Amino acid sequence: MSFDDAYDALTDHDDDTRWAYGTGFADPLAGVATEVPDGVDRTDLMTYCLMLGDDALVMSHRLQQWVTRAPELEDELALANIGLDLLGQARLLLTRAAEVEAAGRDEDTLAYLRGPAEFRNVRLAERADDDFAHLVARLFVFATWRLALLDRLAASRDPVLAAVGAKGVKEVTYHRDYAAGWVVRLGDGTALSHDRMRAALDAVAPLTDELFQPHEIELRLAAAGVAVDPSTLRPEFDDILTQVREAASLPAPTHQPASTSGSGRDGHHGAELGEILVEMQELARATPGGVW
Amino acid sequence: MSDEIRHEWPLFEVFVRAKRGLNHVHVGSLRAADHEMALHHARDLYTRRNEGVSIWVVRSDDVVSSGPADKDAFFAPSGDKAYRHPTYYAIPDSVPHI
Numbered sequence: 554m555s556f557d558d559a560y561d562a563l564t565d566h567d568d569d570t571r572w573a574y575g576t577g578f579a580d581p582l583a584g585v586a587t588e589v590p591d592g593v594d595r596t597d598l599m600t601y602c603l604m605l606g607d608d609a610l611v612m613s614h615r616l617q618q619w620v621t622r623a624p625e626l627e628d629e630l631a632l633a634n635i636g637l638d639l640l641g642q643a644r645l646l647l648t649r650a651a652e653v654e655a656a657g658r659d660e661d662t663l664a665y666l667r668g669p670a671e672f673r674n675v676r677l678a679e680r681a682d683d684d685f686a687h688l689v690a691r692l693f694v695f696a697t698w699r700l701a702l703l704d705r706l707a708a709s710r711d712p713v714l715a716a717v718g719a720k721g722v723k724e725v726t727y728h729r730d731y732a733a734g735w736v737v738r739l740g741d742g743t744a745l746s747h748d749r750m751r752a753a754l755d756a757v758a759p760l761t762d763e764l765f766q767p768h769e770i771e772l773r774l775a776a777a778g779v780a781v782d783p784s785t786l787r788p789e790f791d792d793i794l795t796q797v798r799e800a801a802s803l804p805a806p807t808h809q810p811a812s813t814s815g816s817g818r819d820g821h822h823g824a825e826l827g828e829i830l831v832e833m834q835e836l837a838r839a840t841p842g843g844v845w
Numbered sequence: 846m847s848d849e850i851r852h853e854w855p856l857f858e859v860f861v862r863a864k865r866g867l868n869h870v871h872v873g874s875l876r877a878a879d880h881e882m883a884l885h886h887a888r889d890l891y892t893r894r895n896e897g898v899s900i901w902v903v904r905s906d907d908v909v910s911s912g913p914a915d916k917d918a919f920f921a922p923s924g925d926k927a928y929r930h931p932t933y934y935a936i937p938d939s940v941p942h943i
Contacts (some may be wrong), residue, residue: 625854627875627886634889731885738878 586712589653593777597770598711599653600673601780603663604768604818605702605717606646607674610664612695613639614829615682624685631731635692638724642717649713665837669827670820677760679817679826686739686746686753693732694757697793698764700725701786710778733797740801751803758806765790768818856905857883859890861897869901880904 589595616636623629647660677695682688703725706718739750765787767775774780798805815821837843854876860869872891877883883902892900911919927933936943 625876627877627890630893631886631889634893727888734882734885738882 585716587649587652588712590710590712590777590779593711593774593779595653595655597774598779599650600770601774602646602650602653602714604673604771605706606643606650606663607672608678608695608699609639609646610643611672611674611678611826611829613637613643614833615678615680615688616692619682619688632688635728635731638728642721642724645713645717645720649717661837665834669822669830672817672820672822672826672830674817674822674826675760675763676817676823677757677764679822679829680757680760681825681828683756684749684753685735686749687756689732689735689739690750690753690757692728693736693797694761694764694794696725696729696732697790698783698786700729701789702781702783705781705786709780714779729793736797736803737801740798740803747802750801754798754803754806759809763816763818766816766818768816771818854878857887857902858905858908859883859887860901860903861887861891862899863896864898869899872896874905877902 589598613636616632616639619632620629620636623632643664644660647663651658651660651663677691680691682691700722703718703721706714707722709715709718736750736754739746741747742750765783767782767784771780771782775782795805856874857877857880858874859872861872862869875883875886875890877886880902884900887900887902891897923929
């Protein structure tokens with residue numbers, strides 16, 4: 554230890570990666586092997602990456618729509634941060650999908666040049682929010698489910714999915730905390746906020762079952778140790794939902810079965826996804842190959 | 846549950862420690878319903894670019910500050926007392942490590 558600077562030992566010298574001290578960003582997938590594990594069907598893996606990537610991409614777009622519309626500036630930034638986290642996850646997963654497909658597409662072509670029937674997201678992600686309570690309910694359900702999923706995905710045999718899972722757990726833990734905090738505040742707030750939070754949870758409930766219905770691709774890949782069978786996530790999800798609901802003095806949602814037929818995982822979507830894609834893809838389709 | 850609806854959240858001051866070994870530094874203020882929300886908002890507003898490893902939030906109401914009117918009485922008297930600086934004194938050659 555140097556006698557010239559008594560503070561020398563206290564400070565970290567190896568972390569100039571933070572913006573305030575430099576711009577050396579860490580690539581989250583740096584050093585991660587990209588080969589496809591043995592015995593895994595490439596089309597299955599590509600489609601699975603699209604499923605998880607589209608969930609994040611579409612949810613991120615819905616969150617971006619809250620920017621300039623949130624009730625408080627501070628919450629607006631929180632929602633933008635969460636949207637950006639999910640956009641980052643979507644980029645990694647769509648990049649992986651394109652790489653596994655090996656047909657000359659990339660993350661941008663997958664995001665901007667596919668039609669609604671080619672999107673594999675769950676319908677919960679595309680649903681429009683009637684008010685802030687609806688957003689909070691949807692984000693809470695989405696984050697609770699996705700956190701349980703990413704947590705298990707971190708043990709995937711596919712090195713990229715495992716890395717995406719490990720990175721995403723830290724992000725989505727915060728998303729769940731944020732949303733759960735608002736469920737409790739609104740549920741346990743005034744009579745008005747309680748009623749609206751309760752109505753929001755009721756509105757989201759019919760979209761919840763789809764999250765846990767395993768697709769045949771998920772089951773095949775889960776058997777190969779690559780994917781997560783979403784039906785295994787239900788006990789953890791229900792447990793957390795009950796805990797937060799009780800802290801918020803909210804009753805169990807009155808459960809109606811999903812009113813729509815077909816799964817988002819197979820490309821069956823409502824008109825809402827079409828509206829999102831029109832907005833999201835307009836510029837990319839109007840100026841093919843445009844760079845700015 | 847309460848039936849009281851308040852239309853404005855109180856103001857909080859935010860202090861961020863950039864890295865271990867440095868002091869928390871005042872970085873700005875924000876509005877939040879309570880301390881817990883203030884901490885979350887501070888994380889979302891002031892550490893987005895990896896600026897911090899620790900955050901303090903304090904209700905602005907709880908900060909007691911000197912006013913501009915006190916400036917002369919508080920600070921002017923120290924302006925001409927150079928002997929309060931260590932550099933005012935010559936260091937003997939026999940004192941090492943300074």
